[in-house]
Amino acid sequence: MARPKEFDRDEVVKRAMAVFWEKGYEATSTEDLLRAMGIGRQSMYDTFGDKRRLYLEALQRYQAESGAQLIERLQAGESPVRAIEEVLMAVAAETPAERARGCMYVSSIVELAQKDPEVASLAKSGTILCETAFERIVREAKRKGEVDRCVDERKVARFLLATVQGLRVMAKAGATPEALRDIAAVALTSLKSR
Amino acid sequence: MARPKEFDRDEVVKRAMAVFWEKGYEATSTEDLLRAMGIGRQSMYDTFGDKRRLYLEALQRYQAESGAQLIERLQAGESPVRAIEEVLMAVAAETPAERARGCMYVSSIVELAQKDPEVASLAKSGTILCETAFERIVREAKRKGEVDRCVDERKVARFLLATVQGLRVMAKAGATPEALRDIAAVALTSLKSR
């Protein structure tokens, strides 16, 4: 055929994701993106369509990666409840830079979900993915007798997702690791029976 | 002296607040603001300095109003725990439009707290205001025997604030009132002793 692209599509999406994650959608210029991606203007437009399409692709990638990480962490724990604890405590254990960067999923919801139907759609599917993951691990915890059997895994799963998002907002607001641990600790008491 | 302004400063800040609340900072143009405020360009610059100053003033106003509302609601309940319950359930009881609009405080943190020190500063003072309000009511609840005396009011207060923020993010992500009630209900179990 003809001349092949000089860049790795996956790699440049990753770099674009980092910029959008850091700065948000509106505050990111195409110039910012091109510099970070290390490609030319036309290459970006040819490959991704426009800034919005690139954002959607980056967001999709973010969700896939962080969703997979959540599932992995929930299964890697030495017990279901410990795994949940570790997921919640993980935010508090991040570096200050990581806590400040926050969560691209949360940012996309807050900035764009109201005006961009595709972002809203991604938000919903992301919610379902995370809720389901939490639901599975809570059910597992019930099966193992780690939490009371009268616990409603659906409700608790929703609660845990909301807690993670609350933690991320608090972290961005400058909460100390101690404050974040407090929040996680109290949230965890919702599991211990009742 | 000289010619007085033709508009009410308080009123135009209120209108600007509504626009920033709805669209965020970056996505709001000065044109949007002027149209909503019903004043001329120069009047805006003379009165508020620039777009950023106007935003900061609008945010400050939002925080003062919503902080006062929180304190009021917490004191108006028929009992401390009921008051907390009502505050959490209030998000689920909002209209779809209100839920979609979200919380300007959360939006400001997510969009701007990292790059604007003054927003970060407002975020911190807002956090303290809300945490303190929650802390007081939890202490009151302990005093009345509504929650176990071994509950740490500081930690629970932090948790409750995080829960409200989690609820607001979930609401913006399109969660149903039922899902929001689930989250609030589970969060409330953290109060019931332990």
Added chain:
DNA sequence: TTGGTTGTTGATGGATCAGTCCAGAATGAA
């Protein structure tokens, strides 16, 4: 009424925005 001051208005500034065009370079197949 007049003078000094301040508010309002419309025109306009340069900067930057997202996105397009085009000429030239690089590629692989024939």
Added chain:
DNA sequence: TTCATTCTGGACTGATCCATCAACAACCAA
């Protein structure tokens, strides 16, 4: 080597961004 195809990079577009300027209008004190 030749040719069709595709990628690349710089110049460029019109729109929009935030902000300023200058001329005019409105006000109050004297």
